[in-house]
Amino acid sequence: MKYIVVTGGVVSGLGKGVTISSIGRMLKNCGLKTTSIKIDPYLNTDAGTMSPFEHGEVFVLDDGGEVDLDLGNYERFLSVRLSRDHNITTGTVYQEVILKERRGDHLGKTVQVVPHITDEIQDWIERVAVTPVDGSGCCPDVCLVEVGGTVGDIESMVFLEALRQFQFRVGQENMCLVHVSLMSVLGSVGHAKRICCPLLFWWVDDYHQ
Numbered sequence: 354m355k356y357i358v359v360t361g362g363v364v365s366g367l368g369k370g371v372t373i374s375s376i377g378r379m380l381k382n383c384g385l386k387t388t389s390i391k392i393d394p395y396l397n398t399d400a401g402t403m404s405p406f407e408h409g410e411v412f413v414l415d416d417g418g419e420v421d422l423d424l425g426n427y428e429r430f431l432s433v434r435l436s437r438d439h440n441i442t443t444g445t446v447y448q449e450v451i452l453k454e455r456r457g458d459h460l461g462k463t464v465q466v467v468p469h470i471t472d473e474i475q476d477w478i479e480r481v482a483v484t485p486v487d488g489s490g491c492c493p494d495v496c497l498v499e500v501g502g503t504v505g506d507i508e509s510m511v512f513l514e515a516l517r518q519f520q521f522r523v524g525q526e527n528m529c530l531v532h533v534s535l536m537s538v539l540g541s542v543g544h545a546k547r548i549c550c551p552l553l554f555w556w557v558d559d560y561h562q
């Protein structure tokens with residue numbers, strides 16, 4: 354399994370979803386089976402209770418999951434059928450970890466953001482990535498993962514840390530990063546200011562070690 358992670362920088366609404374959908378479509382046209390996962394760092398467990406003015410229309414999946422509109426683009430571009438598990442939010446991850454804690458899965462242990470939340474995110478991605486989505490019953494070859502919002506959002510940090518660790522779990526040769534960012538050129542300076550996304554460069558430096 355190969356993973357392509359797409360993040361965004363500076364402002365949202367730059368087209369991460371369309372970037373994922375387009376990359377996925379090109380890979381599909383090359384004969385690869387593609388799937389996708391959308392991470393929404395907000396606390397809501399789904400998009401169903403949010404006003405369309407917040408994040409756009411709510412897309413309803415075959416299994417009734419009310420999710421971010423990006424999943425609608427993935428379905429249309431990649432000719433796949435996704436499930437509610439293809440949308441991960443901070444709310445769903447914490448809910449799952451707290452459920453396990455209450456069930457006694459971690460008895461005697463301190464349940465923490467690292468490693469319990471970060472491990473849950475990685476387990477979740479690995480589990481859902483292999484789910485057949487194109488009706489053929491075959492496991493996909495490539496999983497595209499979109500991190501919603503921007504890398505500068507505090508609520509995104511746990512997902513970025515999980516994905517940073519994920520490269521070591523799956524092997525760096527199996528994961529690549531695409532960053533969609535606004536590179537502003539200030540009139541007085543005359544060149545693009547890459548300092549606009551410092552968090553990402555910390556992440557990428559680690560990625561290429």
Ligand SMILES: NC(=O)CC[C@H](N)C(=O)O
Pocket residue numbers: 365366392393394395408421423500501502503506
């Ligand atoms: N803060 C957020 O979770 C942003 C989610 C938003 N749906 C996005 O895709 O960017």
